[in-house]
Amino acid sequence: MEILYYTLLGLGASFCAYRAMISRHLLPSTLYLACVSALVTITLYLLGAYEVAVIELSVGAGLVTVLLVYALSVIGEDVFDPTSIIPKPLAIFLVTAIGGLVIWMVYPLTIHPNTNGEVLLADVLWKYRALDVWVQVALIFSGVMGVLGLLSEKVHPQGQEMPSYENQAIDVNNRIGVQIEQELHV
Amino acid sequence: MTLNPLDIVLFGVVVLLIVGFYGLLITRNLIKIVLVLQILVKAVVIALVLAGKSSGNLGLGQSLAATVIVADTVVAVVALALAVQVRRRVGTLDLAKISSLRG
Numbered sequence: 001m002e003i004l005y006y007t008l009l010g011l012g013a014s015f016c017a018y019r020a021m022i023s024r025h026l027l028p029s030t031l032y033l034a035c036v037s038a039l040v041t042i043t044l045y046l047l048g049a050y051e052v053a054v055i056e057l058s059v060g061a062g063l064v065t066v067l068l069v070y071a072l073s074v075i076g077e078d079v080f081d082p083t084s085i086i087p088k089p090l091a092i093f094l095v096t097a098i099g100g101l102v103i104w105m106v107y108p109l110t111i112h113p114n115t116n117g118e119v120l121l122a123d124v125l126w127k128y129r130a131l132d133v134w135v136q137v138a139l140i141f142s143g144v145m146g147v148l149g150l151l152s153e154k155v156h157p158q159g160q161e162m163p164s165y166e167n168q169a170i171d172v173n174n175r176i177g178v179q180i181e182q183e184l185h186v
Numbered sequence: 187m188t189l190n191p192l193d194i195v196l197f198g199v200v201v202l203l204i205v206g207f208y209g210l211l212i213t214r215n216l217i218k219i220v221l222v223l224q225i226l227v228k229a230v231v232i233a234l235v236l237a238g239k240s241s242g243n244l245g246l247g248q249s250l251a252a253t254v255i256v257a258d259t260v261v262a263v264v265a266l267a268l269a270v271q272v273r274r275r276v277g278t279l280d281l282a283k284i285s286s287l288r289g
Contacts, residue, residue, distance in 0.1 A: 002191040010198025017202055017225045021209035026217055033221055036202075040228045043195065044251075048244055049235040052251045056231065059259050064224060071217060071266045075273040084212035085282065091211040099204040109192050112242040119245035121252075129249050136256045143260035147267045 005046060013039040026077060030068045037061035051121045195236050202229035216269045216279040220262055227258040 013036050020032035037060035044053035084091065125133055206226035213219050231251045238247015269279060276284050 003189065003194055006191050006194040006198065010194060010201065013198060013228075014201040014205060017205040020225065021205060021213070021218075021222060026215070026221075029218060029221055033224055036225060036228060040232060043198070043232055044235055047195070047232075047235050047239055049238075049248045049251065052231065052235060052248045052255070055252055055255055056228075059255055060224070060228065064259060064262055067263060067266055068217070068221065071270055074270055075217075075279070085214060086211055088212060091208055094211065095204045095207045098207055099200050102200050102203065103197075106196060107193065109190070109196060109236075109240045111190070111192065111240045119243065121245050121248045124245040124249045125252075128246075129253075132249075132253055136253060139257060139260050143263050146264050 002046070006043070009039050009043045009046075013043070026072050027069070030065055030072065033068070034061045034065045037065075192236060192240055195232065199229050199233045199236065202226075202232070214281045216272060216281060216284075217266070219281075220265045220269065223265075224258070224262060227254060230254060 016032045016035040016039065020029045020036065023029040023032065037056060041053045041057040041061065044050075044056060202225060206222055206229060209222035209225065210219065213222055231254055234251040234254065235244070235247045238244045238250070241247075272284060273279055278284060
């Protein structure tokens with residue numbers, strides 16, 4: 001019965017991931033990604049990783065989906081040329097080779113019995129990997145500050161247009177040119 | 187040859203990895219690249235928990251998976267913010283058009 005559950009979950013997650021990848025519009029792709037997250041959460045729960053399952057559901061299916069939908073609402077959809085950067089047969093060959101190598105290296109799994117008894121996630125985190133936890137806190141803080149900085153816009157006076165990318169580049173070039181001229185005269 | 191349930195999970199992880207790598211190779215949309223990276227990281231999270239379970243140390247596998255989830259979320263957030271800025275300044279998300287490197 002357990003094999004049936006894992007098979008169905010794996011097939012469902014793979015199908016949703018494939019649909020998320022090939023979908024032409026980004027909003028359905030985002031929703032398919034949320035489905036992948038939900039199925040991965042169930043798999044983690046069945047594996048006994050309850051805490052990570054909760055984190056995955058709240059962050060993967062919740063926060064990241066909301067962020068993607070927000071980004072899509074800000075920037076809208078682009079129409080893309082369907083041709084890929086590298087030829088598709090080459091891509092298929094490469095990923096098949098990678099998958100085959102992973103299976104060759106890992107399969108069959110050697111299962112060791114749990115000799116340490118029940119080890120709680122909190123014990124592992126706070127006793128053996130406390131430094132990692134503090135690094136994660138710093139990472140989250142820097143991520144939030146980075147996003148605040150990136151999403152913020154300069155306030156321009158009314159009637160004055162925001163300088164375009166090209167105009168900003170020309171402006172920087174002009175300033176560098178003036179500096180070089182001043183140094184040459186000095 | 188008999189399959190145990192963890193082998194099935196391993197095959198699922200490999201399929202997710204293949205889909206993620208394929209998407210990473212053929213995608214031109216900046217937002218979709220973030221999305222495909224999420225698929226790859228989900229495969230890695232399951233693989234870490236699977237490794238922890240098969241080695242009899244599930245707690246360590248879970249802690250590593252939690253670290254990966256946090257790092258991946260920060261990467262996704264910053265990448266999306268960068269994509270928004272790129273779209274505002276350049277006007278497109280097509281990687282072939284926004285690349286300024288010429289070789």
